[in-house]
Amino acid sequence: MKEHRARKRFGQNFLQDKSIIQDIVRAVRPQPADTVIEIGPGLAAITEPLAKAVDKLHVIEIDRDIVARLRTLPFASKLEIYEGDVLQFDFASVPGRKKIVGNLPYNISTPLLFRFGEYVDEIVDMHFMLQKEVVERMVAEAGSNDYGRLSVMLQYFFEMENLLDVPPQAFNPAPKVDSAVVRMIPQRGRIGIAQDFQHFSALVKQAFQQRRKTIHNNLKEWVDDARLIDVGIDPGWRPERIKPELYVALSNILLDNGACI
Numbered sequence: 001m002k003e004h005r006a007r008k009r010f011g012q013n014f015l016q017d018k019s020i021i022q023d024i025v026r027a028v029r030p031q032p033a034d035t036v037i038e039i040g041p042g043l044a045a046i047t048e049p050l051a052k053a054v055d056k057l058h059v060i061e062i063d064r065d066i067v068a069r070l071r072t073l074p075f076a077s078k079l080e081i082y083e084g085d086v087l088q089f090d091f092a093s094v095p096g097r098k099k100i101v102g103n104l105p106y107n108i109s110t111p112l113l114f115r116f117g118e119y120v121d122e123i124v125d126m127h128f129m130l131q132k133e134v135v136e137r138m139v140a141e142a143g144s145n146d147y148g149r150l151s152v153m154l155q156y157f158f159e160m161e162n163l164l165d166v167p168p169q170a171f172n173p174a175p176k177v178d179s180a181v182v183r184m185i186p187q188r189g190r191i192g193i194a195q196d197f198q199h200f201s202a203l204v205k206q207a208f209q210q211r212r213k214t215i216h217n218n219l220k221e222w223v224d225d226a227r228l229i230d231v232g233i234d235p236g237w238r239p240e241r242i243k244p245e246l247y248v249a250l251s252n253i254l255l256d257n258g259a260c261i
């Protein structure tokens with residue numbers, strides 16, 4: 001088969017370390033009847049073992065040359081191939097509760113992660129290879145330097161665990177950064193339910209846009225200190241001190257007060 005030259009614009013760093021590939025597939029635990037979707041199959045490093053384990057594997061790939069290659073693989077009949085941009089993909093178009101997997105293109109990982117909340121009720125679990133720094137932000141606890149909007153918004157929907165650190169040499173070409181595999185499992189309601197998700201999301205965005213400001217200074221237009229204290233928030237705290245569940249509670253209280261961010 002013709003050699004494929006990795007395309008930087010599609011974030012192509014192909015996994016070549018067999019033991020890491022095995023670790024990922026073992027973590028996913030695919031069963032024959034599972035609905036598994038792989039994002040960015042590339043040269044099929046994870047695709048092949050996944051396709052062998054399930055009756056049908058759904059794959060989403062943007063690179064036309066790679067799609068053509070996938071169609072020639074010996075296990076191609078097991079693949080349902082969607083050619084296009086995963087950022088535009090409607091995950092609800094694949095019926096059933098889904099396991100989603102991918103060694104993600106790092107240039108689109110953050111906007112992609114933000115989309116999964118929309119599909120949370122249709123997801124069994126997700127396993128992604130990401131930049132290690134992104135995984136650290138996803139799983140960060142309040143009070144740590146890595147804690148921010150990504151941590152709050154994803155922890156609202158998912159329980160997450162850093163399963164495995166992966167060095168650059170595991171890929172070809174080697175990326176400039178370390179990577180890690182994260183497991184994400186839907187956990188709706190664990191930290192409360194936002195009455196209005198858009199409002200909760202706007203509140204968290206507003207808070208972290210000005211991370212150096214105290215929560216009092218950040219939100220004084222919308223909420224007085226007494227309400228903050230009611231929820232358990234010290235008005236002198238910076239946004240990174242406030243746990244995800246407190247953002248949910250604060251959003252609900254603001255709505256009850258008729259104060260809309």
Ligand SMILES: C[S@@+](CC[C@H](N)C(=O)[O-])C[C@H]1O[C@@H](n2cnc3c(N)ncnc32)[C@H](O)[C@@H]1O
Pocket residue numbers: 010011012013014015016039040041042043044045046060061062063066084085086087102103104105106108
């Ligand atoms: C980091 S590579 C991983 C390839 C392969 N899964 C592996 O582990 O070796 C990312 C893959 O995602 C594909 N890709 C990049 N941007 C994409 C997008 N917006 N939508 C769908 N696939 C994309 C790339 O073409 C590439 O195949």
